[in-house]
Amino acid sequence: MVEFCKPAAGKKILELREVSKRLKSGDSWTTILDAVNLDFYQGDFCAIVGNSGSGKSTLLYLLGILDSPSDGKILLDGIDTGALDNRELAKLRNEKLGFVFQFHYILPEFTALENVMLPMMVAARLSKAQQRERAMMLLDQLGLAERRNYYPSQLSGGQLQRVAIARALANQPLIVLADEPTGNLDSANSKIVFDYFRKLNQETGQTFLVVTHTVGFVQDCDRIIEISDGKVIHDRRGPIASSESNLSPGGQPA
Amino acid sequence: MILFSAWRQIRHRKKQTVASIASVTIGVGLSIMMASMQLGFENDFVERIIAVTPHVQITSERLRPRPELGRDRYELSRVERIRAFDKPMTINGAGFWRETLAGLPGVTDISASYTGQGLISFGNKDQAVVIRGVDPVQENRINGLGDKLRLGRMEHFATAPNGIILGSGIARRLAAKPGDTVTLIGETGNRELFRIIDLYQSGITAYDNRTLFILLKNAEAFFGASGPNEFNLKLEDPNSAERVAALTRSLTGLESRDWISENENIRGELNRRRMINLGIVGTIFVVSAFGITNIMLMSVMNKKRDIAIMQAFGVNRTALSAIYLMQGLILGLLGALGGMLSGAVLIYALSVLPVSFTATITRQGFPMVWAWQLFLIPAAVGIFCGLAASSVPAWRASRFKPAEVIRNG
Ligand SMILES: Nc1ncnc2c1ncn2[C@@H]1O[C@H](COP(=O)(O)OP(=O)(O)O)[C@@H](O)[C@H]1O
Numbered sequence: 001m002v003e004f005c006k007p008a009a010g011k012k013i014l015e016l017r018e019v020s021k022r023l024k025s026g027d028s029w030t031t032i033l034d035a036v037n038l039d040f041y042q043g044d045f046c047a048i049v050g051n052s053g054s055g056k057s058t059l060l061y062l063l064g065i066l067d068s069p070s071d072g073k074i075l076l077d078g079i080d081t082g083a084l085d086n087r088e089l090a091k092l093r094n095e096k097l098g099f100v101f102q103f104h105y106i107l108p109e110f111t112a113l114e115n116v117m118l119p120m121m122v123a124a125r126l127s128k129a130q131q132r133e134r135a136m137m138l139l140d141q142l143g144l145a146e147r148r149n150y151y152p153s154q155l156s157g158g159q160l161q162r163v164a165i166a167r168a169l170a171n172q173p174l175i176v177l178a179d180e181p182t183g184n185l186d187s188a189n190s191k192i193v194f195d196y197f198r199k200l201n202q203e204t205g206q207t208f209l210v211v212t213h214t215v216g217f218v219q220d221c222d223r224i225i226e227i228s229d230g231k232v233i234h235d236r237r238g239p240i241a242s243s244e245s246n247l248s249p250g251g252q253p254a
Numbered sequence: 255m256i257l258f259s260a261w262r263q264i265r266h267r268k269k270q271t272v273a274s275i276a277s278v279t280i281g282v283g284l285s286i287m288m289a290s291m292q293l294g295f296e297n298d299f300v301e302r303i304i305a306v307t308p309h310v311q312i313t314s315e316r317l318r319p320r321p322e323l324g325r326d327r328y329e330l331s332r333v334e335r336i337r338a339f340d341k342p343m344t345i346n347g348a349g350f351w352r353e354t355l356a357g358l359p360g361v362t363d364i365s366a367s368y369t370g371q372g373l374i375s376f377g378n379k380d381q382a383v384v385i386r387g388v389d390p391v392q393e394n395r396i397n398g399l400g401d402k403l404r405l406g407r408m409e410h411f412a413t414a415p416n417g418i419i420l421g422s423g424i425a426r427r428l429a430a431k432p433g434d435t436v437t438l439i440g441e442t443g444n445r446e447l448f449r450i451i452d453l454y455q456s457g458i459t460a461y462d463n464r465t466l467f468i469l470l471k472n473a474e475a476f477f478g479a480s481g482p483n484e485f486n487l488k489l490e491d492p493n494s495a496e497r498v499a500a501l502t503r504s505l506t507g508l509e510s511r512d513w514i515s516e517n518e519n520i521r522g523e524l525n526r527r528r529m530i531n532l533g534i535v536g537t538i539f540v541v542s543a544f545g546i547t548n549i550m551l552m553s554v555m556n557k558k559r560d561i562a563i564m565q566a567f568g569v570n571r572t573a574l575s576a577i578y579l580m581q582g583l584i585l586g587l588l589g590a591l592g593g594m595l596s597g598a599v600l601i602y603a604l605s606v607l608p609v610s611f612t613a614t615i616t617r618q619g620f621p622m623v624w625a626w627q628l629f630l631i632p633a634a635v636g637i638f639c640g641l642a643a644s645s646v647p648a649w650r651a652s653r654f655k656p657a658e659v660i661r662n663g
């Protein structure tokens with residue numbers, strides 16, 4: 001049984017239409033995602049859950065237009081991403097998306113502050129001084145004001161992941177995509193991250209799509225999408241405890 | 255962003271960067287040094303050749319028009335460069351030709367001389383020599399005979415009745431010194447006594463070992479000739495020698511030699527040396543380019559994940575390539591700068607280093623040349639080398655699929 005969720009208040013900013021992903025393994029093709037239909041709305045705070053190997057990461061890469069689907073359409077903020085070339089996709093990612101992965105991917109040759117400034121430098125919309133100011137503000141919010149001029153080799157794993165989060169937020173993305181962002185963090189650091197995501201979501205209305213296993217976090221999400229064997233098997237709004245009331249079985253979002 | 259990233263990456267891998275820059279520096283520096291040395295040798299050689307031989311020499315050898323079957327008879331007058339059967343003793347109509355040749359455009363000076371073969375004998379030694387009968391004043395104007403005399407006794411040579419100037423090599427072999435009396439023996443067995451006035455040293459060993467000078471009138475008497483058998487021309491532009499020689503050949507019908515054609519074999523040798531130098535320098539550049547490519551390719555592979563995240567936050571493929579090309583450019587530029595500096599230092603060091611060569615040319619110190627082209631061309635090659643070396647890594651960097659890299663860690 002597949003359950004579909006009702007739209008949240010915001011406008012539709014990301015939609016998947018019959019999206020499949022097949023990969024060649026040896027001589028045969030494996031279907032990793034199978035005809036997925038999903039809609040995301042501005043302000044969604046959404047957990048993507050599922051067993052290991054179910055296709056969560058694959059889905060997230062497609063949502064983040066880091067990868068292209070074998071079949072189907074992905075519309076980001078009304079734009080059909082299948083028609084875009086590498087340059088346009090890169091620009092779209094830079095302007096509208098922010099990524100956080102399990103590993104921090106902080107560039108070793110730049111300071112914490114510079115790492116956060118990089119997406120802004122690519123966008124080149126703000127002046128250097130404004131970029132700096134914004135990067136400092138983000139690092140400050142994540143409790144790293146003191147460390148902003150440290151190089152990655154001088155920071156701990158938890159601190160680096162927070163720098164990565166600041167970097168993902170640099171260009172005020174419409175959507176933040178996170179793939180097990182706390183997978184390498186202790187519970188204290190994990191809590192800092194989730195609380196920050198939640199706070200931003202409430203204050204700025206940014207959309208968060210987070211692949212995670214952390215139960216405490218999932219329970220706190222507005223929407224939970226469960227993937228199994230490349231298919232969406234549950235998609236519901238509200239905390240799990242009270243999820244039944246939010247299910248609208250057998251129908252498309254109104 | 256591109257320059258910033260490129261610069262930081264270069265700075266981040268210090269050891270490899272130093273090695274890359276050093277290899278370009280070595281390539282550029284050595285090219286500059288070798289080119290400077292090569293040009294120095296060539297210029298020096300040309301200077302020395304010009305200093306001992308006239309730009310163009312018209313000899314008494316007559317050229318024959320070659321009859322060619324089936325050709326219009328008027329075409330037969332075309333003079334071709336074929337040796338005459340016999341070599342007349344003197345140039346016929348020397349007075350007329352002298353006037354005519356001196357009046358040719360581009361000819362700044364002319365001298366008449368008589369050159370023949372003979373033996374010199376001193377003590378119990380003798381040696382085959384080239385005997386040149388010259389007018390000291392004229393000869394001096396043509397190729398600065400006076401500058402090459404050990405004792406500078408030109409005046410004395412001009413006025414002494416039986417004076418002779420020996421090439422320094424001849425004097426050494428005979429163990430003769432100025433003031434000694436030597437005997438010249440002609441082809442007919444005639445003998446004549448001469449007093450050594452001075453010794454001649456041009457720096458071209460072949461000349462210094464074989465040539466001696468006596469007065470033109472003494473030479474004519476010694477060889478039994480009634481006039482000169484050579485005219486020597488000095489030209490405004492030494493590089494026009496081949497053209498002028500062709501002109502005098504067709505004008506006079508006499509064999510005319512120019513210094514360029516006469517030294518063709520040595521030019522071939524110089525060219526060969528150029529090629530060898532080019533080969534060495536080319537190899538250095540190729541090796542350093544491969545080194546840089548290797549270092550940067552390793553960096554690209556190690557930075558796979560960094561490249562993927564850069565793509566994720568919006569750096570497109572072109573920009574990624576540009577970051578690596580920029581690194582190559584920076585390495586090339588720094589290497590070129592270092593190379594120009596070390597090239598300058600090497601040139602200076604070699605030009606003041608006291609060295610002597612005895613093979614074909616004798617001199618002190620390397621004859622180095624300073625010219626901006628010597629610096630700019632290797633520098634440009636060095637920069638190009640850096641850019642070319644980075645092209646493969648740049649291409650590689652733009653080929654990563656971010657999703658695959660991030661998935662596989
Ligand atoms: N390059 C690949 N070739 C073949 N199969 C792959 C490849 N990448 C991932 N898979 C498979 O696709 C499935 C989904 O992977 P993934 O999206 O990473 O799952 P999850 O993130 O939910 O653990 C897994 O079974 C995995 O083995």
Ligand SMILES: [Mg+2]
Pocket residue numbers: 056057058
């Ligand atoms: Mg995964």
